[in-house]
Amino acid sequence: MECWNSGTATFMVLGDVCTRGCRFCYVLKGIPEPPDPDEPYRVAYAVRDLGLDYVTITSVDRDDLPDGGATHIAETIKAVKNVNPGVFVEVLIPDFQGDIDALKIVLNAKPDVLAHNIETVERLTPIVRDRRAGYWQSIKILRVAKEYGFITKSSILLGFGETFEEVEKTIRDLVDIELDILVFSQYLRPSRKQLPVKKYYTLEEFRRLKELASKLGIKSVVAHPLARTSYKAKQAFENVIKGRP
Numbered sequence: 001m002e003c004w005n006s007g008t009a010t011f012m013v014l015g016d017v018c019t020r021g022c023r024f025c026y027v028l029k030g031i032p033e034p035p036d037p038d039e040p041y042r043v044a045y046a047v048r049d050l051g052l053d054y055v056t057i058t059s060v061d062r063d064d065l066p067d068g069g070a071t072h073i074a075e076t077i078k079a080v081k082n083v084n085p086g087v088f089v090e091v092l093i094p095d096f097q098g099d100i101d102a103l104k105i106v107l108n109a110k111p112d113v114l115a116h117n118i119e120t121v122e123r124l125t126p127i128v129r130d131r132r133a134g135y136w137q138s139i140k141i142l143r144v145a146k147e148y149g150f151i152t153k154s155s156i157l158l159g160f161g162e163t164f165e166e167v168e169k170t171i172r173d174l175v176d177i178e179l180d181i182l183v184f185s186q187y188l189r190p191s192r193k194q195l196p197v198k199k200y201y202t203l204e205e206f207r208r209l210k211e212l213a214s215k216l217g218i219k220s221v222v223a224h225p226l227a228r229t230s231y232k233a234k235q236a237f238e239n240v241i242k243g244r245p
């Protein structure tokens, strides 16, 4: 309701079946349907009808498509902007298996924020994420987006057994590529099929991580157990624009 009341909503495109199997995620895994060519404009008209002014577009991973779904994501960004001039569009993208040509297809649609989630620290990446994901592959996607002049954003889920030093190292790796917006949130096990929670962080620990990330150079930090990538997305974006922490 908090996001909704501020004119923000998130749309997941390219279906609800993912080609990957991250061990913390509740999204269905399997072979997805082909992309729906009408979806970009249906999202755009929904944005208009709902009166939104900040939209996050996310998707499942589509390793079954030659471009990983980049063209469909780009078409959705363009449709939303075409039907809703002045609306800000944040896009939360897959890693496209490190394919920079696919990333460029998305960047050419000119999203206002390019988000991609690192999810966890380097040591735990092979345990937490799908084997096709990679810590440095994700860093590369964010680095290239920044090199092309985009506002970049990522998210770290806490509670998989990472140490404080490992989290700090991850923040430093993201600072090195000039990441703008970082979200910290608590991992909550969606069912017994996913990884167990190793640790629940206190509000004070979230506060300390926010302080640390800001001190190290991240321009806008959202840190709360129930925060997710799109939580307070508009506010985090405005903070970057206005130069606020």
Ligand code: SF4
Pocket: 018, 019, 020, 021, 022, 025, 026, 027, 059, 060, 061, 130
């Ligand atoms: S790629 Fe994303 S949607 Fe797919 S399993 Fe991993 S976290 Fe879930």
